[in-house]
Amino acid sequence: MFSTEDSIVAIATPPGRGGIGIVRISGPSAHTIARALLQHPDALRARHATYTRVAGRDTGAGAPLDEVVVTYFPAPHSYTGDDVIEISAHGSPVVLSAIVTNAIAAGARLAEPGEFTLRAFLNGKRDLVQAEAVADLIDAATPLQARVAFDQLEGTLTRRIGVIDSRLFNLIARLEASLDFPDEGYHFVEAGAAAGEIGAVVTDLDDLLEGARRGRLIREGATVVIIGRPNVGKSSIFNRLAGADRAIVTEIPGTTRDLVSERIDLDGLAVTLVDTAGDRATPDLIEREGVMRATQARGVADLLLLVLDSTTPLTTDDERLLRETEGRRRLVISNKSDSASPIPDAAVAVSARTGAGFDVLRGAIGSSLLEGEPRRDSAAITNIRHIALLQEARTHLEAARRAAGDAQAPEEFVLADLQAARARLDEIVGNRTSEDVLQHIFERFCIGK
Numbered sequence: 447m448f449s450t451e452d453s454i455v456a457i458a459t460p461p462g463r464g465g466i467g468i469v470r471i472s473g474p475s476a477h478t479i480a481r482a483l484l485q486h487p488d489a490l491r492a493r494h495a496t497y498t499r500v501a502g503r504d505t506g507a508g509a510p511l512d513e514v515v516v517t518y519f520p521a522p523h524s525y526t527g528d529d530v531i532e533i534s535a536h537g538s539p540v541v542l543s544a545i546v547t548n549a550i551a552a553g554a555r556l557a558e559p560g561e562f563t564l565r566a567f568l569n570g571k572r573d574l575v576q577a578e579a580v581a582d583l584i585d586a587a588t589p590l591q592a593r594v595a596f597d598q599l600e601g602t603l604t605r606r607i608g609v610i611d612s613r614l615f616n617l618i619a620r621l622e623a624s625l626d627f628p629d630e631g632y633h634f635v636e637a638g639a640a641a642g643e644i645g646a647v648v649t650d651l652d653d654l655l656e657g658a659r660r661g662r663l664i665r666e667g668a669t670v671v672i673i674g675r676p677n678v679g680k681s682s683i684f685n686r687l688a689g690a691d692r693a694i695v696t697e698i699p700g701t702t703r704d705l706v707s708e709r710i711d712l713d714g715l716a717v718t719l720v721d722t723a724g725d726r727a728t729p730d731l732i733e734r735e736g737v738m739r740a741t742q743a744r745g746v747a748d749l750l751l752l753v754l755d756s757t758t759p760l761t762t763d764d765e766r767l768l769r770e771t772e773g774r775r776r777l778v779i780s781n782k783s784d785s786a787s788p789i790p791d792a793a794v795a796v797s798a799r800t801g802a803g804f805d806v807l808r809g810a811i812g813s814s815l816l817e818g819e820p821r822r823d824s825a826a827i828t829n830i831r832h833i834a835l836l837q838e839a840r841t842h843l844e845a846a847r848r849a850a851g852d853a854q855a856p857e858e859f860v861l862a863d864l865q866a867a868r869a870r871l872d873e874i875v876g877n878r879t880s881e882d883v884l885q886h887i888f889e890r891f892c893i894g895k
């Protein structure tokens with residue numbers, strides 16, 4: 447189903463107008479197709495920028511359409527591993543689509559989403575983890591997300607999985623040798639030693655999985671929900687953190703009646719900040735709906751900011767909220783520090799009016815989100831597909847370890863589970879990934895990537 451026989455074309459730059467726009471052609475006839483489009487007498491020199499003109503029609507004849515710089519990357523030294531031509535024209539959608547149309551007339555096919563990167567994968571230029579990292583890098587909304595994605599593009603995760611895989615391979619080889627030569631009276635690996643070695647691999651996997659929550663938070667972002675009874679200053683805090691007057695602030699309790707949310711970059715973490723209606727029993731139908739939505743938002747939050755008002759004594763609503771959120775990841779905030787001294791049990795004191803305490807608050811949000819996470823420089827694992835496969839591999843390794851430690855269990859049992867664990871690792875890097883999964887992964891790319 448995935449063919450690399452034909453040549454594909456697409457605009458590689460984002461939609462809209464810009465100084466430069468790039469059309470990319472990849473495939474065995476990329477060079478021939480480019481020659482048909484360009485008003486350039488000679489063959490293109492490999493990896494040289496060639497300044498020339500592109501024709502207005504699908505033959506080189508006729509009025510030129512634009513001045514372009516063309517680069518030819520012969521296989522296999524290109525992004526996709528096929529012959530690649532990149533035509534940099536002026537960033538006009540009209541010019542760029544004309545080039546694409548002409549390339550199609552000259553024999554190319556419009557690329558599917560992610561097809562350039564898919565070809566790089568099929569041609570062995572990148573493994574699946576790296577191909578997925580390309581999409582993550584393009585999608586990154588914070589510098590930290592970009593760095594972690596680039597790390598994976600460089601192969602950090604691939605290497606760690608490779609190390610684990612080769613330990614398993616080595617162990618499997620020795621176990622198989624023991625099975626194949628049972629009469630030699632020599633065991634390539636003792637049963638007890640095998641269990642120990644498998645245990646060490648499990649520890650390696652756990653190391654990798656340990657950083658996963660942090661990695662997920664970095665890649666997917668976190669949802670932080672502001673709760674509290676009416677008038678404590680939730681919307682004011684929301685506006686300060688969002689850096690904009692998004693939510694309406696008044697002295698009238700019950701002003702916020704719906705969820706208001708805003709994406710913010712909090713020291714590299716992409717945070718969806720949600721302001722909610724003040725939590726109280728109320729006869730007002732609309733406000734009641736707001737309180738219900740607030741309760742739902744509370745349910746999906748990665749972190750709750752429970753706001754208290756330091757200018758008034760705690761009410762029964764405050765105490766109820768403190769109780770209800772006790773088991774949750776939360777930060778208790780004492781607001782209005784400009785007018786009263788902070789509530790003793792609160793984690794952070796702020797004034798939404800003056801902005802005092804907000805640096806501390808931002809830091810505290812970041813550290814509570816990542817609390818208990820290994821403080822590594824980069825989280826190697828971020829992708830839910832990778833996490834699920836690592837967990838499956840771990841399950842098989844645990845089964846193998848039990849079988850290896852059990853004198854009654856035949857060695858074939860150990861081997862079967864070790865092989866199954868390796869198969870999961872292979873699937874992460876794409877060595878035996880089904881076409882369905884590949885299709886699913888590359889679908890989320892945009893055209894031209």
Ligand SMILES: Nc1nc2c(ncn2[C@@H]2O[C@H](COP(=O)(O)OP(=O)(O)O)[C@@H](O)[C@H]2O)c(=O)[nH]1
Nearest residue numbers: 677678679680681682695696697782797798799
């Ligand atoms: N003095 C003082 N007043 C504040 C502060 N934050 C909010 N307020 C006031 O408290 C009232 C309620 O604020 P609002 O943000 O709408 O609270 P919400 O109902 O919890 O969303 C408004 O009159 C705000 O001006 C603060 O830090 N200090």
Ligand SMILES: [Mg+2]
Nearest residue numbers: 680681701702
């Ligand atoms: Mg409000």
